Amino acid sequence: QFLYFIGCRIANMQRALSEAKDLCADWDVWSITSSDDAARTFVLTRSDEDQTSITFTISASYPSGSIVLKDIFGRELTARNLSVMDALDEALQKWDDDADTGSHGMPREATSMLFESAAGGAGGNEADVVPSIFEKAERCMAAHAADKRVNGLTWFSFDPARRKFIVRVACPLQTVEHYRANALNLNRNHAIIAELHISWQYLEATGPPVVNDIYTAPISTLAADNARAERRIGALRWFLKNRIESALSKNWVNYERVRHNYTEEDNATCAGLERFRPSVPEENFIEGNDMNIFAGLVQLLEYRVRTCTTLCLICDAPLPLEGMKLATCDKDLCNHSAESYGLGCDVLYELEMHPEVSELLVCLTLYAATSGVGGRDVLVPMCPVFINASAFPGYTGPLHFYCGEYGSDKKNFPKLVECVQMLPSIPTMVKLAHGDEATLRTELNSRSPLLFPLLRWILSSNRAHLEPVPKQHRMAGLGDFQFHLVASNPAKEGRFLDRKEKAKKDGAGNHSNGSFFTWHGSAPGNWHCILRSGLKNYSNTKLMSAGAAHGPGIYTARTMSTSIGYMRGACAPWKGGEYFGNKSGLVLMSLCEVIDDKRGTSAVTGKPSLKDVSNEIVTVQDEDLIDTRFLFAFPGNFNGNQSLKANDVNVPAALMRR
Known part of the structure; x- marks a missing residue:
């Protein structure tokens, strides 16, 4: 992975140099006078009477990231997410001593090149051609934003100062599950909005758009000048920005120096935008979105929001445990990278x-x-x-x-x-x-x-979602510290509910609703792992804590007294603890829902997935048959209502997963 990273840095530098060489080939007054691969810098020098130089420092993630420009005196000119051509153009705009400007505020060389590109080298009036290209780009934007598939989810305007189209696409959050929205600090009445900057020359010869910001706000503010987040979304912002930039870089074909002879037919089909096709599974495409950048971006944003908790925050590999929060995979490099980037x-x-x-x-x-x-x-x-x-x-x-x-x-x-x-x-x-x-x-x-x-x-690092049970909904006899525990993401929960419904329909067990509740008690030191990895069948591994007298599986019990024995003694309390108000540490127990299907067979062992010992101890080999619902924290000296059956707990309907 380290060598791959170094290779990417070198490749990105070579790409920037290649663009610079192409630029010099068209603007013969400029030449590359020096380059330093290790420092990722090169110098362009002007050979005419001005004899000026600009030093480019290329980011390791180019074409994303920033380009830093410095003049011959080492003064920083700008730091923008731009291609080499756009960066030089931007520098010359602000550097009046370096070049005369054309009639549209552009360097004369850039205006001439653009004119030749648009006119195919034929004669014509420069003042007519440049606005014509902008008008064509603006008409394409307007046509795509008006597409009924993305109506109300997109907005754009033109910023004349930066000569960029400001594009915003929205992903409404009403369909995001209640607990998942809470786990990600999302307001379900808002939308996640991605703001991109696209060059006005995007139909001509530019690199991919720049993702300027990701934020949440009411969708009604999509067109507002200063719409910003009402909630902080932290690592989710980084994740979405990184993945969208990656998709744009990969799928936005860079037609540098390609001459287009635009026609009215091209205008009608919005030629040029077909270059973007986001990297999402085929079944997720809006039909024909490869011809509409707005539809593609809406689909890409929705797909990434929906799958953000199933993939590694850093490397995008599928997570071994699909939880309710953003997380990294088990690779040390990903864990260290997330910590180094401050992505907690x-x-x-x-x-x-x-x-x-x-x-x-x-x-x-x-x-x-x-x-x-x-x-x-x-x-x-x-x-x-x-x-x-x-x-x-x-x-x-x-x-x-x-x-x-x-x-x-x-x-x-x-x-x-x-x-x-x-x-x-x-x-x-x-x-x-x-x-x-x-x-x-x-x-x-x-x-x-x-x-x-x-x-x-x-x-x-906690992948589960914990939410205190409101006082009015607390279950009797189970203390003051009750938490709704949601460890599985909507995809796994969906599989659980499907199997539960099948068990109910087939009459595979003894319970008419297809499932039943059990207790799971475990030593206090084990819960750090359980909240991050879920309930696992650790029988006969180094993480096994209580033996496997009744065979392998996740051990649960129907009666509280049995699980109390597995909670063991409390550890020394945290000196800074205030909310739990005890000096003897804590012990913990969860209430789990188990699918009532004794006919199932474990894909690992070939044995029944569910084993009921004396109608008291229930061992579950298939981890998809069990899901945690509630977590209870008790003082270290807790004895509780030892005869309380898990299935007799009166769980308010308001607490079941929404």
Whole structure:
């Protein structure tokens, strides 16, 4: 992967140089006088009486990313997401001493080239040709925006100062599931809006559009000048921007220097826009959207929003567990990259809006690390934090949470426990921030540079969605700390409901609705992993915690007393804990829904997927047959109503998944 990354950097530099050579071939006063592949820079020098030079610094992700331009004195001219040709054009626009300007505010060389391109080299009036090309582009935009397939979801205008079309496409969020919207901090009454900048010469010879911003706002503000997010969407913004830029770069054919003889027939079919076809599965295409950039962008945005929790945030590989939140795959490089890019959640938002959940996640990480100190490693996944020592002069402590080299087999559990215990309480951290996450980072860095990235990882690595049960809906006899736990994404939930309906229709079990509830109790240190990986069949693996007396499977029980025995003792409490109000730590138990189908067969073992032992212990081998519904946190000395049957819990209809 590292070699591939280096290869991409070299290839991108070569692409930029190739564009520069083409540019020099057309503008004979310019030539490449030097280049440095390692620094990704090259210099264009003008050979006429002006004898000026411009230094180009190309981003590693070119043509996305930015180009930095500097004049002969090293003064920065601009930093824009532009192609080489557009970047030079942009620089010359602002550099009056470098060239005379044509009648349309463009460098004379650029105007002549554009005129020749449009007129096919034939004679004509420059003042007539340039507006003609713009008018054709504008008519194409208008025709595509008016397409009934995207009506109300697109908007465009022209910015004369930057000579760009400002294009916005929207993905309404009304159809996004309630809990998934909450997990992603999305307002279902809003839309995700992608704003792109497209050159007015896009029918001629330009690179792909630039994704200027991704934000959420009411769809009614699509045409507003300053519409911006009412909710912060953090890593989702980065993910969508990155994937849309990648699709545009891959699918937008770059017709540099291609001469077009436009005709009225071309205008009618909007020639030139057929170059974009987004990388989404064929069945997701709006019919004919390859001839309409707006339809293609709407479809691409909708597809990426719908699948964002099923693919790795960094490499786009399918996730082994499709959860409710953005996540990385199991590769160390992806985990480290996400941490380095700061793609975790909005820490301050989580602390302010979900204080109880934030405290619970901190406690569970502490319990997993404490278990590791005791000799049992259940900290899965491991914290990938690695800080840059040069950013913290005078700091001599560890840079990560491994013993020895980063990524070694031995984890530094004592240091992790120490750092978690150093975190202030949730209300204290909110107060320290004064409404600014950067201020909170500074405050935590003064205690240890490891604290803020550790906190961000704790909050962002949780793939499940936890939401406190409203007081009026709490289930009797199960304490004050009840959470709706949604660990599976809509696709997996859909499969679960289909199998449940089939079991109900076929009468495969003993319950008329096709499913029943069971308890799952597990040691406090295990829940850090469960919330990030889901309930797994860990029988006969190093993560197995309670044996497999009744064969492999996920062990659950019909009666609370059985599961209480599996919760075991509580760990030492978090010193910063405030919401759970006890000094004995926490123990946890979940209420699970199991499909009542004893006739199913495990694809792994070939044995029945569901095994009922003495009508009490239920082992589930097929992980698709079980789903967590609620999580209950109790004081460490909890005994509870030991005779309470899971299927007798009165679950309010309002709490079932929406």
